[in-house]
Amino acid sequence: MPGILIVEDDKSIREMLKLSLLRNNYTVIEAENGKDAIVHFKPLLTDLVVTDLIMPEEDGLKVIIKLKELKPSIKIIAISGGGKAGPASYLNLAKALGADAIYTKPFSINDLVAKIEELLDNEQHT
Amino acid sequence: MKRKLEITDGNDFLKYLTKEKDISDQIINHSRSMISIVNRDYIYEKVNSTFCNSHQLVLDTILGKSLGDIWGHDTFQNVIKRNVDLCFSGKTVKYEALFGTPKSGKRHFEVVLRPLSVEPGKITHLLAETFDINDLKKSKQAVKEKEEELRKFETNLPIGFLRCDPKGKILNANKAFLGITECHDEKSINNVNLRSFYLQEQLFDIQIDQLKDCHSMNFGRVSLKNCSGKEIPCRISGFLAVNKSGAPTSIDFAVEDCSRELMLENRLLQAQKLETIGALAGGIAHDFNNILATISGYSEMLHDDLPKNSDLSDKVSKIQGAVKKAQSITNQILTFSRQIEQEKVLTNVSEVLKETIGFVRSSIPSNVELKSRIPKMKANVLADPTQLFRVFLNLMTNAIQAMEEHGGLLSVNISIVEREFVLHELNRAIVADEYVLLTFKDTGEGMDPSLMGRIFEPFFTTRDVGKGTGLGLSVIHGIITEMEGEILVSSKRKEGSVFNVYLPVSKNYSDLKAATVCRKKILFITGNKYESRILSLALESAGYELIYISDERNFVNIITDTKERPDLVIYMSDSRQIKPEDLVKIFSGLKIVTPCILITDSVEELSDEKLLNSGIIKQHLTKPVSLKEIRNAIQELIR
Numbered sequence: 159m160p161g162i163l164i165v166e167d168d169k170s171i172r173e174m175l176k177l178s179l180l181r182n183n184y185t186v187i188e189a190e191n192g193k194d195a196i197v198h199f200k201p202l203l204t205d206l207v208v209t210d211l212i213m214p215e216e217d218g219l220k221v222i223i224k225l226k227e228l229k230p231s232i233k234i235i236a237i238s239g240g241g242k243a244g245p246a247s248y249l250n251l252a253k254a255l256g257a258d259a260i261y262t263k264p265f266s267i268n269d270l271v272a273k274i275e276e277l278l279d280n281e282q283h284t
Numbered sequence: 285m286k287r288k289l290e291i292t293d294g295n296d297f298l299k300y301l302t303k304e305k306d307i308s309d310q311i312i313n314h315s316r317s318m319i320s321i322v323n324r325d326y327i328y329e330k331v332n333s334t335f336c337n338s339h340q341l342v343l344d345t346i347l348g349k350s351l352g353d354i355w356g357h358d359t360f361q362n363v364i365k366r367n368v369d370l371c372f373s374g375k376t377v378k379y380e381a382l383f384g385t386p387k388s389g390k391r392h393f394e395v396v397l398r399p400l401s402v403e404p405g406k407i408t409h410l411l412a413e414t415f416d417i418n419d420l421k422k423s424k425q426a427v428k429e430k431e432e433e434l435r436k437f438e439t440n441l442p443i444g445f446l447r448c449d450p451k452g453k454i455l456n457a458n459k460a461f462l463g464i465t466e467c468h469d470e471k472s473i474n475n476v477n478l479r480s481f482y483l484q485e486q487l488f489d490i491q492i493d494q495l496k497d498c499h500s501m502n503f504g505r506v507s508l509k510n511c512s513g514k515e516i517p518c519r520i521s522g523f524l525a526v527n528k529s530g531a532p533t534s535i536d537f538a539v540e541d542c543s544r545e546l547m548l549e550n551r552l553l554q555a556q557k558l559e560t561i562g563a564l565a566g567g568i569a570h571d572f573n574n575i576l577a578t579i580s581g582y583s584e585m586l587h588d589d590l591p592k593n594s595d596l597s598d599k600v601s602k603i604q605g606a607v608k609k610a611q612s613i614t615n616q617i618l619t620f621s622r623q624i625e626q627e628k629v630l631t632n633v634s635e636v637l638k639e640t641i642g643f644v645r646s647s648i649p650s651n652v653e654l655k656s657r658i659p660k661m662k663a664n665v666l667a668d669p670t671q672l673f674r675v676f677l678n679l680m681t682n683a684i685q686a687m688e689e690h691g692g693l694l695s696v697n698i699s700i701v702e703r704e705f706v707l708h709e710l711n712r713a714i715v716a717d718e719y720v721l722l723t724f725k726d727t728g729e730g731m732d733p734s735l736m737g738r739i740f741e742p743f744f745t746t747r748d749v750g751k752g753t754g755l756g757l758s759v760i761h762g763i764i765t766e767m768e769g770e771i772l773v774s775s776k777r778k779e780g781s782v783f784n785v786y787l788p789v790s791k792n793y794s795d796l797k798a799a800t801v802c803r804k805k806i807l808f809i810t811g812n813k814y815e816s817r818i819l820s821l822a823l824e825s826a827g828y829e830l831i832y833i834s835d836e837r838n839f840v841n842i843i844t845d846t847k848e849r850p851d852l853v854i855y856m857s858d859s860r861q862i863k864p865e866d867l868v869k870i871f872s873g874l875k876i877v878t879p880c881i882l883i884t885d886s887v888e889e890l891s892d893e894k895l896l897n898s899g900i901i902k903q904h905l906t907k908p909v910s911l912k913e914i915r916n917a918i919q920e921l922i923r
Binding site for chain 2: 174177237239
């Protein structure tokens, strides 16, 4: 089963995402901030990352840069709810840094799952 | 004292006569006036030495010559002759004239002509006494000029000056005071007590008492009323004059209209309030989006779990619908608080406006007329066209709604205005060179002045509960502010409202680009980064690298780091942390020669000459300052 890392400081969103992914038969690894995600990153077990952008410790942009460095083939989806720095600019920056997809909160969980499937499907074919 | 005359023979008599004649000649010759005797043929028969000396003439060249010979025939015909003829008719004539010889030059003289009779009953000569009044005339003229200058100064100053008696009765008022109080007849003011111009008359009595103690007082802001009873906020100071024994003789008042100042202050306060609400609301919206994400996620899963078209799945759909509505509100709040970045492209405002008008026209109620005048123009601004459409649509819909009940006229206009026009209209430290001005004017319900200051606040609405969220205008405000524009409103109850939207015209700054082949660094010291954004946009697009700072520590770090050292420093006096004198201290302490442009509120602010003479500040600009001025200053300093 493909492994998905969820990086999100908001516990309720993290749990909601986890439940939804488990229902779709993915293996889920959780991290509650960017630093946690980078330090405990397991390249062999992780195929895709869903990361929030504005978080304490290291933020989502750092996660994207670092994890792409550690595992270039990894797929990344960035999600953000808009904050003081402006969500659109942050999300665009995430895309520029190599995120494969970006979502603004609140997003449709079904859309997100469909995107994950699509990204992992492409992965298998290539 | 009378001399006793004793004459014994004829010889003695002759001697006496000669002696007497000598004395009288001497008296005449030494008189300070110029004396001459002229006969009926206008010929000089006698003149005294003062006459010769004053006009630098020799006696022999005068005697036997006519008035015309000496003073020129033009002067004689035009000035002298008619007075002389009048004198020969038997009158003593006094006149002032400007004449002179080529040698002495023309001067002002006062001339007194007296008829003389050598033969009884017949005027044969006249006696002319001439006084040089040139210096007197000149000093009189100088006094008059000085007086006029003072009067001009006093009448042109926008400050009202009043002299009152010790009880406050107006003795004298200048034009400015008449202007402030809108009393157009000077007489109607004199002898009126200044007290009657006070909105609170008791306050005037208190101030008079204070003046009696202190003699000079600045009373600060006082509300006066004009001749038609309208309130005018003024700043008033008074000065009490006393006589030698200490009794008050008069009171002078200086009255300054500060309604514009008050208006700008209020506007600034509003802007700050909106900024604060924006930051607060933006933070809440962010947290809300997180919560909504959870609600939305679980309800989607729940929806998937439930059998389709069941009663329960319908209920979950309702939850999802509510989430969508909530999301739309948080999005609007984020737009208002300018936390959603607009994708700005060069947009022709008039095209977007035309499009919006076309859209609105199809759905306009029959009792509302829409008039628009959109000339062909190049009104390019940096904007997100969809957002601009949203702004125009919202303003027009609001206007139409305000006229729904009684019908009316909505007029929409667009024009380009130069910075001189907006300089005092917009209260900004930095203004663009040109603005697109869009006017949306309706003849609807209008607003209470007390509400006008609040209409851009989120959730503020004058409509009935349930009709609209009250976010429309705050969203518009957010979009326009994000574009470095401004929206101003004026309104009268039952008469309608006018919304003026100012958007800075986007210019091509390639002229600056040429001057900055290598990226020059500009250090921007300002306490209000938001105000300076229009400048940073322009400079960045011109290829400069901008570094912002607002506190001293960073400043010292940057300025001492040779790699980071800027090519130019722009300092805006609103930065609270770094004062101009600190700047000079740091510069001279570290021996830094980077040129500096200083931008202050007023010229006086730089009264400390030390700053200017320090040689560190190369250019001094006062607010409001246009991009053009700043560009010129920069170009002059970094080549």
